[in-house]
Amino acid sequence: MTNQLLNTYFPAPRQSFFCSQCGSTIHRCIPDGDTRERDVCNNCGAIHYQNPRMVVGTIPILDNRILLCRRAIKPKYNTWTLPAGFMELGESSEECAIRETFEETGIRVKIKNLFTIIDVPKVEQLHLFYLANASNLKFDLGNESLEARFYEECEIPWKELSFHTVIITISQFFKDRRLGIFNMHHYSVNSK
Amino acid sequence: MTNQLLNTYFPAPRQSFFCSQCGSTIHRCIPDGDTRERDVCNNCGAIHYQNPRMVVGTIPILDNRILLCRRAIKPKYNTWTLPAGFMELGESSEECAIRETFEETGIRVKIKNLFTIIDVPKVEQLHLFYLANASNLKFDLGNESLEARFYEECEIPWKELSFHTVIITISQFFKDRRLGIFNMHHYSVNSK
Numbered sequence: 001m002t003n004q005l006l007n008t009y010f011p012a013p014r015q016s017f018f019c020s021q022c023g024s025t026i027h028r029c030i031p032d033g034d035t036r037e038r039d040v041c042n043n044c045g046a047i048h049y050q051n052p053r054m055v056v057g058t059i060p061i062l063d064n065r066i067l068l069c070r071r072a073i074k075p076k077y078n079t080w081t082l083p084a085g086f087m088e089l090g091e092s093s094e095e096c097a098i099r100e101t102f103e104e105t106g107i108r109v110k111i112k113n114l115f116t117i118i119d120v121p122k123v124e125q126l127h128l129f130y131l132a133n134a135s136n137l138k139f140d141l142g143n144e145s146l147e148a149r150f151y152e153e154c155e156i157p158w159k160e161l162s163f164h165t166v167i168i169t170i171s172q173f174f175k176d177r178r179l180g181i182f183n184m185h186h187y188s189v190n191s192k
Numbered sequence: 193m194t195n196q197l198l199n200t201y202f203p204a205p206r207q208s209f210f211c212s213q214c215g216s217t218i219h220r221c222i223p224d225g226d227t228r229e230r231d232v233c234n235n236c237g238a239i240h241y242q243n244p245r246m247v248v249g250t251i252p253i254l255d256n257r258i259l260l261c262r263r264a265i266k267p268k269y270n271t272w273t274l275p276a277g278f279m280e281l282g283e284s285s286e287e288c289a290i291r292e293t294f295e296e297t298g299i300r301v302k303i304k305n306l307f308t309i310i311d312v313p314k315v316e317q318l319h320l321f322y323l324a325n326a327s328n329l330k331f332d333l334g335n336e337s338l339e340a341r342f343y344e345e346c347e348i349p350w351k352e353l354s355f356h357t358v359i360i361t362i363s364q365f366f367k368d369r370r371l372g373i374f375n376m377h378h379y380s381v382n383s384k
Contacts, residue, residue, distance in 0.1 A: 012241045014281070018215035020208035020231075020240065033335060035295075036280065039212075048212065049204045051245045052279050054318060087244050088228065089206070092311040092380045093318060103227075114378040117309060117320075119284040126246060126285060126318075128309075143225060184376040186306040188284045 014050050014124075015039060021046045052124040055165075055192075056096040057084020058132040059173050060109050065150035066173065067134060069104050071162055072146045081162035082129060082169060083107075085144075097130045105148040106140025109133060112182075116169045119188035127165040127192065131173070131182060163192045206242050207231060213238045244316040247357075247384075248288040249276020250324040251365055252301050257342035258365065259326060261296050263354055264338045273354035274321060274361060275299075277336075289322045297340040298332025301325060304374075308361045311380035319357040319384065323365070323374060355384045 016026045019041035026039045031047055039048040059082055060067035068080040085100040087093060094111050101109050109132035118127040139148050151157075153174050161167050168187055176182045208218045211233035218231045223239055231240040251274055252259035260272040277292040279285060286303050293301050301324035310319040331340050343349075345366050353359050360379055368374045 013213050013238055016212035018210055018212055020210055020212045020218070021205050023210035023215055026212070046205055049278070050281055052281060053243045054246065086241070087318075089242055089244060089316045090313060092313040094311070094380065095313070114309065117306065117376075119286070121282060121284040121287070124281045126279075184309075184378065186376065188286065 016048045019044060019046055020048065052121075052126060054087040054093065054096075054126050054128060055084050056087050056093045056100065056128045056130075057082045058097045058101045058109050058111070058130045059115065059169060060101055060105075060107055060132050060134040060150075061112075062134040062137070062150050065152050066170065067101075067105060067107060067148060067150050068156075069141075069145040070147040071144065073144050076162040078146065079162040080157050080160050082166050083145075083148075084127070084129070093128050094130065097128070097132065101132065103142045104145045105142070106136075106138055107148070108135050110135050114184055115182060116165070116172060117184065117186045118165045118168060119186075120165060120190075120192040121188070122190055123192050125192060127163075127169075129165075129169045164189050165192050208240045211236060211238055212240065244313075244318060246279040246285065246288075246318050246320060247276050248279050248285045248292065248320045248322075249274045250289045250293045250301050250303070250322045251307065251361060252293055252297075252299055252324050252326040252342075253304075254326040254329070254342050257344050258362065259293075259297065259299060259340060259342050260348075260353075261333075261337040262339040263336065265336050268354040270338065271354040272349050272352050272358075274358050275337075275340075276319070276321070285320050286322065289320070289324065293324065295334045296337045297334070298328075298330055299340070300327050302327050306376055307374060308357070308364060309376065309378045310357045310360060311378075312357060312382075312384040313380070314382055315384050317384060319355075319361075321357075321361045356381050357384050 016039040022044040024043035083101040083104040087096040112131040208231040214236040216235035275293040304323040
């Protein structure tokens with residue numbers, strides 16, 4: 001996804017005004033037997049459900065350091081983040097994590113294990129981060145990144161991190177590293 | 193979601209033929225700067241992304257037993273499943289798990305912890321199951337369930353279970369119970 005695309009509709013449209021299947025006008029109502037308002041087409045019967053999305057990324061590890069990217073896109077332009085992005089149809093969360101890391105930084109990673117699972121209901125997202133070993137060091141930045149670099153713990157730009165879920169994930173990583181055991185962790189937060 | 197709704201479009205439409213924002217005809221193409229084909233509106237600029245969905249449920253525990261429901265809906269009509277359903281906008285996965293369990297069985301649960309996270313890329317889903325304590329015993333079946341009952345391990349109808357992710361989750365539950373430790377588990381499977 002590029003700046004150019006994000007400038008048209010961001011975030012992607014949630015509410016329908018016309019039926020995507022037949023083009024008729026949409027009615028917002030609670031369908032029979034349902035409990036929530038949906039976008040319903042009275043002409044062809046399509047119900048246009050909307051569901052939360054998954055954002056999946058990695059903590060790319062190299063020796064003692066982890067990889068962060070400086071964002072070239074809104075929101076949180078110019079802040080530092082872990083490589084991550086929206087999960088696509090047909091891929092597993094692990095495949096998404098590898099793809100997003102490569103697209104944003106050019107770094108290829110080998111996945112170790114799922115590390116954090118973070119609910120962010122206010123923005124209708126679930127964030128997943130995998131621990132991963134960086135297997136090359138040749139940066140090739142995608143158009144979502146201004147810069148990428150590996151950071152030691154003492155160098156992390158805590159006040160310039162992009163999202164709450166990134167802060168949680170990085171903090172948990174260093175905590176677990178001190179304990180010598182990396183478990184999976186589930187959180188729920190009010191804002192991403 | 194009821195049988196009635198499922199009979200119109202099931203699963204919910206993935207591809208767009210008309211723009212949900214302005215009603216114009218959709219073009220299937222790779223937008224500039226993107227790597228995948230999307231449903232794009234050349235009139236208003238909307239890009240209709242589609243992303244995997246989350247299905248969230250519980251393993252409701254009562255003493256030595258767990259709750260299963262016999263499905264009143266397709267797919268897998270008349271097979272036994274854990275209570276679960278599609279995550280809705282605005283709720284956390286934990287809230288979804290509690291809601292789905294109540295809607296399908298009338299049983300209120302108290303969530304203990306996230307237990308299984310299962311990728312099912314072939315059906316564009318991620319399944320999440322929580323361990324939960326059943327806090328009432330008054331069944332009030334929703335229209336997705338023909339029957340609900342608590343099963344001991346030796347009674348589980350293994351050959352009549354609905355989905356691979358349910359089999360994995362229940363098997364892991366009994367395995368962990370024997371070990372006396374319930375950890376989080378991540379799987380990726382080829383079919384739900």
